[in-house]
Amino acid sequence: MFQFIMLACLFLTSCAENRNTQDFTTLTSTMAYDVKRAENNSSQSTQKEYPNLYIVKHPLIQHKLTIMRDKNTKLPAFNQLLDEISLLMSYEITRSLQLKTVNIETPVAPAKGFEFAQDIIIVPILRAGLGMAHGLNHLIPTAKVGHIGLYRDSATKKPVEYFFKLPPVTKESMVIIVDPMLATGNSSAYAIDLLVKAGVAPKNILFMALVSAPEGVRAFHARHPEVKIFTAALDEKLNDHAYIVPGLGDAGDRLFGTE
Ligand code: URA
DSSP: OHHHHHHHHHHHHHHHHHHTSTTGGGSOHHHHHHHHHHHTSSOHHHHHHSTTEEEOOOHHHHHHHHHHHSTTOOTTHHHHHHHHHHHHHHHHHGGGOOEEEEEEEOSSSEEEEEEESSOEEEEEEETTTHHHHHHHHHHOTTOEEOEEEEEEOTTTOOEEEEEEEOOOOOTTOEEEEEOSEESSSHHHHHHHHHHHHTTOOGGGEEEEOSEEOHHHHHHHHHHOTTSEEEESEEOSEEOTTSOEESSOSOHHHHHHTOO
8 A cells, every 4th residue: 555655656746757858758768867967856966976977856855864873873764764664765766667568458549658678676685675566566567577696705805706696688688786885896897797698788787776985886887887876975985894884884793683
């Protein structure tokens, strides 16, 4: 029920926005979210410094993120909020999905409709990414789901791979990677290396994070400039333990109650 209400709100907001956007529906979907970004999302200065970063600043998302950041927010609220934010962000990130025309029959007449032109694959980076995959999967139930298991070596801060399983992919597949914390950028860039090795085209990869650090976004861009990052917040910095400041602590621990 909650998800239905959120989607209805988003739809109405989007209709209102589109009225102000010239010929919005005739733009290709890639252009569509560039227009959107220029109007509403990342500021001009952020775009210059972080060319592949899209900050999703919807008030519902910012409000929920603030509650998540609060150290007094525990399970199950933390999980629930991450799920809700992911669903809201999914609405934005899926603007880039390509459609193709299909012919259908309504009960009244033949009609033209749309379906996704590419197969869509959601890839959470284990384990915290699991908390963001559900919202996205809820909106795209036909998506397949792959998993990448990485942990961060506490001494080197480099990612160590322990699991990698993908559904069949082609160069056309659209892959959305989810991981709440884009900190050093090492894990995310490593995950993209794995996907590219498996045959996914970098231009068909999107990355969805909740909170990002400037250092990580820069490192990510240096290695994968073609991959767009969607995040709800760009924080101040990393601390000496490679945690995001102010961040929200260890997302995996807070999500699974292991702190
Ligand atoms: N991973 C987390 O869970 N939190 C951080 O701040 C950085 C990496």
